[in-house]
Each structure stands twice: as structure tokens, then as C-alpha cells.
Amino acid sequence: MSYYKPEDLGRFAEVGKFAPDSMKSFFAYYNEVTSLEGALSKREKSLIALAIAHSEKCPYCIDAYTEQCLESGADPEQMTEAIHVAAAMKAGITLIHGVQMHNALEKKGI
Numbered sequence: 001m002s003y004y005k006p007e008d009l010g011r012f013a014e015v016g017k018f019a020p021d022s023m024k025s026f027f028a029y030y031n032e033v034t035s036l037e038g039a040l041s042k043r044e045k046s047l048i049a050l051a052i053a054h055s056e057k058c059p060y061c062i063d064a065y066t067e068q069c070l071e072s073g074a075d076p077e078q079m080t081e082a083i084h085v086a087a088a089m090k091a092g093i094t095l096i097h098g099v100q101m102h103n104a105l106e107k108k109g110i
Contacts, residue, residue, distance in 0.1 A: 051086035
């Protein structure tokens with residue numbers, strides 16, 4: 001049995017049940033940033049969102065942005081490349097934090 005249920009994505013607005021003004025503000029911001037064409041096209045924004053969805057391991061977002069990528073004209077090759085970029089970034093981010101470990105070791109004279 002899976003913890004995540006695809007049908008729960010449709011219930012996202014229910015998160016605002018006890019904080020409707022906050023949820024309304026979130027959706028206004030979210031829709032403005034993700035839906036409007038600006039310096040980035042909707043396709044580019046969808047690819048970024050898909051990459052982040054994978055990096056953050058959100059199955060709801062992966063489902064939603066896989067669909068949105070296809071609807072905005074992205075192809076599977078572009079989508080796959082986007083998640084590889086996210087994976088490489090996550091690896092690099094993990095490794096660069098190794099400098100903090102080196103700093104701590106240096107303080108101990110190691």
C-alpha cells in the first residue's frame with residue numbers, strides 16, 4: 001500500500017481549511033509565478049518545477065508537473081535532462097557542504 005494517493009492531489013486546497021486567507025495568498029502567488037509567461041516560458045517553468053519535484057521527492061508534484069511539462073510542449077528527453085540537472089545540483093550541493101566538515105576538522109588540527 002502506498003502512502004501517497006494520486007487522488008489526494010485534488011484535495012490540496014483543503015490544506016487551507018483552517019487558514020483560508022493564507023491559502024488564498026499562497027495560491028495567488030503560486031499561480032502568478034508558475035502560470036504567467038514572463039522572462040521564462042511556461043515550458044521552462046514546468047521543467048524547473050519537475051526537476052525540483054524530483055529533488056524534493058514529491059510524488060504529487062512529479063505527477064502534476066509531468067503532465068504540465070507535456071501540456072506546455074516539453075518532450076521526455078527535455079524532462080529527463082531537467083531531472084539530471086537537479087540530480088547533479090543535489091550531488092554538488094551535498095559535496096560542497098563537505099567544506100564545512102573540512103573547516104571543523106581543521107579547527108581540531110586534523
